Amino acid sequence: MANSYLEFERxxxxxxxxxxxxxxxxxxxxxxxxxxxxxxxxxxxxxxxxIYSKATRAQICQLSRHxxxxxxxxxxxxMFDDFQELHGDRAFSDDGAxxxxxxxxxxxxxxxxxxxxxxxxKEKIKRNFGMPRPEGYxxxxxxxxxxxxxxxxxxxxxxxAGAWPGIDAEERGQSEAIARNLxxxxxxxxxxxCTVIGEGGSGGALAIGVGDRMYMQQFSTYSVISPEGxxxxxxxxxxxxxxxxxxxxxxxxxxxxxxxxxxxxxEPKEGAHRNxxxxxxxxxxxxxxxxxxxxxxxLDKLLKSRAERLRNLGAFSG
Amino acid sequence: MSWFTxxxxxxxxxxxxxxxxxxxxxxxxxxxxxxxxxIYNKELARNSMxxxxxxxxxxxxxQQRAELLFDADTIEQLDTELRSEDPLNFKDKKxxxxxxxxxxxxAGPEDAIRNYIGxxxxxxxxxxxxxxxxxxxxxxxxxxxxxxxGMEHALERGCPYILIAxxxxxxxxxxxxxxxxxxxxSSTVNRLNEAKLPFVCLLTDPTMGGVSxxxxxxxxxxxxxxxxxxxxxxxxxxxxxxGQKLPEGFQRSEFLLEHGLIDAVVDRADLRDYLSTTxxxxxxxxxxxxx
Ligand SMILES: [Zn+2]
Numbered sequence: 001m002a003n004s005y006l007e008f009e010r011x012x013x014x015x016x017x018x019x020x021x022x023x024x025x026x027x028x029x030x031x032x033x034x035x036x037x038x039x040x041x042x043x044x045x046x047x048x049x050x051i052y053s054k055a056t057r058a059q060i061c062q063l064s065r066h067x068x069x070x071x072x073x074x075x076x077x078x079m080f081d082d083f084q085e086l087h088g089d090r091a092f093s094d095d096g097a098x099x100x101x102x103x104x105x106x107x108x109x110x111x112x113x114x115x116x117x118x119x120x121x122k123e124k125i126k127r128n129f130g131m132p133r134p135e136g137y138x139x140x141x142x143x144x145x146x147x148x149x150x151x152x153x154x155x156x157x158x159x160x161a162g163a164w165p166g167i168d169a170e171e172r173g174q175s176e177a178i179a180r181n182l183x184x185x186x187x188x189x190x191x192x193x194c195t196v197i198g199e200g201g202s203g204g205a206l207a208i209g210v211g212d213r214m215y216m217q218q219f220s221t222y223s224v225i226s227p228e229g230x231x232x233x234x235x236x237x238x239x240x241x242x243x244x245x246x247x248x249x250x251x252x253x254x255x256x257x258x259x260x261x262x263x264x265x266x267e268p269k270e271g272a273h274r275n276x277x278x279x280x281x282x283x284x285x286x287x288x289x290x291x292x293x294x295x296x297x298x299l300d301k302l303l304k305s306r307a308e309r310l311r312n313l314g315a316f317s318g
Numbered sequence: 319m320s321w322f323t324x325x326x327x328x329x330x331x332x333x334x335x336x337x338x339x340x341x342x343x344x345x346x347x348x349x350x351x352x353x354x355x356x357i358y359n360k361e362l363a364r365n366s367m368x369x370x371x372x373x374x375x376x377x378x379x380x381q382q383r384a385e386l387l388f389d390a391d392t393i394e395q396l397d398t399e400l401r402s403e404d405p406l407n408f409k410d411k412k413x414x415x416x417x418x419x420x421x422x423x424x425a426g427p428e429d430a431i432r433n434y435i436g437x438x439x440x441x442x443x444x445x446x447x448x449x450x451x452x453x454x455x456x457x458x459x460x461x462x463x464x465x466x467x468g469m470e471h472a473l474e475r476g477c478p479y480i481l482i483a484x485x486x487x488x489x490x491x492x493x494x495x496x497x498x499x500x501x502x503x504s505s506t507v508n509r510l511n512e513a514k515l516p517f518v519c520l521l522t523d524p525t526m527g528g529v530s531x532x533x534x535x536x537x538x539x540x541x542x543x544x545x546x547x548x549x550x551x552x553x554x555x556x557x558x559x560x561g562q563k564l565p566e567g568f569q570r571s572e573f574l575l576e577h578g579l580i581d582a583v584v585d586r587a588d589l590r591d592y593l594s595t596t597x598x599x600x601x602x603x604x605x606x607x608x609x
Binding site for chain 1: 399400401402403405406408409410411458459460462463466488489490492493494495496497498499500501502504505506507508527528530531532533534535536549550551552555556559560562564565568569577578579
């Protein structure tokens with residue numbers, strides 16, 4: 001499959017295609033080509049390093065929704081065994097924007113819940129662009145309660161532009177569905193680990209994002225509102241989205257400096273979208289360590305410290 | 319996706335009458351936003367800011383609501399010392415610091431929530447009341463902390479807790495810290511539930527976004543004032559997203575009632591009686607006493 005490139009990734013794309021062309025010329029063309037390819041690969045490494053380390057907040061926002069960025073269903077085969085997807089909220093329907101089920105994670109059973117965007121047009125529609133309706137959040141809640149009943153830890157993976165702003169969603173209680181999950185997750189009697197793997201889009205993200213640990217992948221974002229939405233309101237013009245991205249401070253580094261996340265999960269040097277195996281391994285290693293720590297914590301202590309973490313959120317004086 | 323709709327409008331319904339308006343020495347009339355009836359300001363205040371012609375419930379300040387809610391001379395305001403910081407050093411067209419300074423002048427320095435303890439028909443109740451005039455009632459760190467403290471006042475006293483919502487949602491200028499106030503306030507509801515203390519939410523015009531999708535929808539009883547706009551996403555955002563006409567009365571209190579999302583629509587004039595009866599029911603515990 002051909003890679004997609006963002007505007008600021010263009011120099012990387014150009015160099016990559018040059019390398020591909022040269023490599024394609026084959027072995028008969030002699031040693032000079034191999035040397036040249038090696039030289040260009042070295043140059044590419046430096047270029048990648050340079051471009052990604054200097055990425056602006058607006059560019060990181062683009063990376064977090066990169067068309068090639070892995071979604072939870074892409075990670076599952078790399079991270080989990082024996083995955084059984086469980087469908088539906090038992091009341092209205094099966095929301096494709098949230099997937100979940102039982103799985104084995106490095107020898108332990110877990111419940112996995114995550115947002116799912118679509119890759120091609122057909123799947124995008126099926127997944128509603130990863131924007132859940134109330135039944136999606138209620139499916140998630142059903143799986144959280146299942147996990148609690150059978151004492152299975154929960155891993156959630158956040159990647160949504162936000163909860164679906166639609167007539168149907170409002171009619172079925174979008175607010176109630178999100179609020180309920182926040183309350184229930186806060187007191188769920190099993191370890192809960194939340195990881196942002198793409199876009200953390202406000203309340204629609206938070207509804208599966210309350211737990212004992214909070215992680216963000218290096219090029220993911222988490223924000224109260226999208227830069228575009230913020231620009232439309234505060235600047236009254238969506239064209240100011242880049243400025244809004246700067247102001248909102250939505251990157252993993254920003255959240256770390258605000259003390260809102262426990263760690264940043266490193267990504268492969270060109271981002272998770274260029275090497276999913278490595279991305280899955282980096283994420284899996286950190287989650288395994290984190291889960292072991294939580295599983296060794298007595299439940300009452302776990303719940304107490306979760307409640308304290310939530311109680312202490314905020315910055316104010318007086 | 320934007321969920322914070324542009325609800326913060328300057329009220330255009332205040333009409334200064336001309337000097338020729340005999341019989342209005344104060345010279346201030348209010349035009350009802352719904353039926354356009356010109357109502358004498360004093361009459362409106364006497365009628366709890368409800369239009370006597372069409373029953374439209376106009377917006378009220380937190381202090382007005384406290385005075386309406388509690389028995390006279392029982393009201394105490396708490397947690398007045400909390401002030402917002404500027405953790406993001408946020409600046410759009412205007413600095414967040416300047417916005418809060420202006421809001422302090424306009425609506426008082428207590429941010430978007432006021433906490434009260436008072437009596438309702440002789441029963442002590444803790445209340446957190448949104449001040450919509452303060453940056454559209456937006457919830458940042460101070461509002462989140464005050465809601466939690468309001469719940470904690472109820473826990474300390476073993477009394478019911480009332481939340482009166484009027485908010486455009488989370489406060490963008492505090493970024494993801496505002497979002498986290500949803501988790502903070504919602505988690506504290508668990509403590510009220512464990513203590514079996516009644517929690518009533520009164521949703522008023524407007525209750526949107528991060529406020530509606532957290533504590534405001536977690537009450538044991540959820541009631542709304544007539545005609546209030548209540549929802550997750552703002553109507554303008556929904557209209558732009560789905561590209562179709564919104565149904566008549568969409569996201570209004572009566573619409574929510576019809577869709578099974580709230581317990582009742584309660585007129586302002588009936589509020590105190592309604593709450594007293596609810597608290598009587600929820601604290602009777604006749605079963606436990608007889609067991
Ligand atoms: Zn009227």
